[in-house]
Every structure is written in structure tokens, then in C-alpha cells.
Amino acid sequence: MAVEAARARAPFASDPSLSRGRRHAEPPSGTRSAYRRDCDRIIHAAAFRRLTYKTQVFVFHEGDHYRTRLTHTLEVMQIARALARALGLDEDLAEASPLGLRPLLREERLRGLRVVLLHTYPYHREAAYLCSVFPGVYMDLSLAIPFAALDGVRAMRETFGLCPTSKLLYASDATRYPEVYLVAATLHREALAEALDELVERRIMRRAAAVDAGRQVLAENARRLYRLPNGPAL
Numbered sequence: 001m002a003v004e005a006a007r008a009r010a011p012f013a014s015d016p017s018l019s020r021g022r023r024h025a026e027p028p029s030g031t032r033s034a035y036r037r038d039c040d041r042i043i044h045a046a047a048f049r050r051l052t053y054k055t056q057v058f059v060f061h062e063g064d065h066y067r068t069r070l071t072h073t074l075e076v077m078q079i080a081r082a083l084a085r086a087l088g089l090d091e092d093l094a095e096a097s098p099l100g101l102r103p104l105l106r107e108e109r110l111r112g113l114r115v116v117l118l119h120t121y122p123y124h125r126e127a128a129y130l131c132s133v134f135p136g137v138y139m140d141l142s143l144a145i146p147f148a149a150l151d152g153v154r155a156m157r158e159t160f161g162l163c164p165t166s167k168l169l170y171a172s173d174a175t176r177y178p179e180v181y182l183v184a185a186t187l188h189r190e191a192l193a194e195a196l197d198e199l200v201e202r203r204i205m206r207r208a209a210a211v212d213a214g215r216q217v218l219a220e221n222a223r224r225l226y227r228l229p230n231g232p233a234l
Contacts (some may be wrong), residue, residue: 016033016034016035016036017033019033019034019035021034022034031082031085031086032082032085036085039078040078040082043074043075043078044075044078083104084100087103087104087107097123097126098117098120098123098126098127098130099126099129099130101115101130102130105130105134105136105137112136113136114136114137114138114225115134115136115137115138116137116138116139116140116169116225117130117131117137117138117139117140118139118140118142118171119140119142119143119173120139120140120141120144121141121143121144121152121155122144122155124139124141124144124155124158124159125158125159125161125162127139127159127163128158128159128160128161128162128163129162131162131163131164131167131168132162132163132164132167137167138167138168138169138221138225139159139163139167139168139169140168140169140170140171141155141156141159141168141171141188142171142172142173143173144156145172145184145187145188145191152187152188152191153190153191153194153195155191156191156192156194156195157194157195157198159195160195160196160199165212165213165216165217166216166221167221168216168217168221169217169221169222169225170188170217170218170219170221170222172184172185172188188218189218192214192217192218193214196210196213196214197210
């Protein structure tokens with residue numbers, strides 16, 4: 001059985017089904033062609049991670065085995081495509097809107113699975129919809145806050161339009177430098193406060209409920225989801 005759907009190829013294109021194999025023999029994959037497996041290996045190889053100065057600032061004398069946003073995005077993209085291929089889903093959609101996860105979330109064998117959608121911006125509305133429909137789906141707004149600047153505030157408002165306050169997690173996407181953690185936390189609190197204030201002013205939510213929602217987003221949801229010990233009161 002072919003592991004990939006037949007696609008129109010140019011007459012001179014290489015056909016993975018006609019590959020003569022690899023220098024070191026290995027069992028064939030049931031979900032990937034030999035070419036697709038080679039591509040996946042490159043993304044996860046140590047040599048690929050040694051590409052310095054890609055998108056974040058790392059000084060070379062500290063080492064070269066770091067994940068940056070570029071390498072992490074490619075790794076996640078590869079895993080998403082592999083899952084989509086194995087489940088018979090659309091591979092291109094797996095790299096885009098999280099709505100492509102709906103067949104997976106409806107799968108009876110995965111009932112009870114908890115899924116956390118990370119870095120959902122600019123697909124935060126679609127992610128919020130999944131959180132409202134599927135009990136095991138959670139999300140965060142990292143990347144949108146702090147890296148999308150004022151658009152992060154809009155993303156917070158739009159997320160609260162569908163996502164239950166018990167499903168939204170605080171996340172900063174900060175790395176290495178303490179100043180980034182501080183800036184991200186400050187901007188996230190400001191965006192959260194502005195969005196909740198608007199709900200209170202429009203009489204959609206009572207002020208006491210807004211305070212509880214803020215505590216949920218900033219700490220309590222993550223403590224419950226990841227079974228973390230209770231920390232200091234907010």
C-alpha cells in the first residue's frame with residue numbers, strides 16, 4: 001500500500017516508490033516515503049540545530065544546541081504533517097488553522113486526551129472555538145503577547161469572545177533574558193485587565209467574576225492542568 005496519495009509529477013521527477021533504499025538497511029515506514037523520512041531527519045538532526053544566529057540572539061561560545069523559533073516551528077510542522085498523513089488528514093491544513101484538528105479531537109480512541117494549543121496567534125479565534133466545543137482543549141496567547149504589540153490586546157478581547165476563562169493559559173514565550181519575562185508578564189496583565197474591564201463595563205461580567213477570571217488565566221488554570229503545587233496568592 002502506498003504511504004502517500006498519488007500526485008501528479010513531472011516525467012523527470014524522482015518517484016519515492018522507485019528509491020533503491022539507503023546505504024544502511026532499515027524497515028520501510030508505513031506512513032512516510034523514504035524521501036519524506038529523510039526530510040524529517042534533517043529537521044530533527046543535531047547538525048540542523050547547530051545553525052547559529054537564526055532568529056534569536058545566542059552567543060556561540062555558550063554552545064550551539066539550541067532551539068530557536070525557526071527550528072522549533074519546523075520541528076512542530078514536521079510532527080503535524082506526520083500525524084495528518086498517518087490519520088488521513090489534509091497535510092497542508094495541519095500547518096495552518098487549528099480547525100484542522102477537529103477530526104483528531106472527535107476520534108473516539110482519543111477521548112479524554114487533553115490538548116494545549118500553543119502560539120495560536122493569528123489563529124486565536126479558531127483556537128478559542130475549539131476550546132469552547134471540546135472539553136479537553138486549552139490554549140495560550142504567547143507570541144501575540146508580547147510580540148504582536150497592540151494587536152495582542154485585540155487578540156485577548158477576541159479570545160474571550162469564545163474561549164472559557166478556565167481554558168486560557170498565561171504564557172510569555174520568553175527565553176533566557178529576565179527582562180523579556182518581565183516585559184511579557186507586564187503586557188499580558190495589561191491586556192488581560194483591559195479585556196476583562198471591557199466585559200465588566202458592558203455588564204457582561206460582574207467585577208468579582210472578572211477578578212476570578214484573571215486569577216484563572218494567570219495561574220490557576222495552569223496549576224490545575226499541569227497538576228502544579230499552589231504558589232503565592234495573586
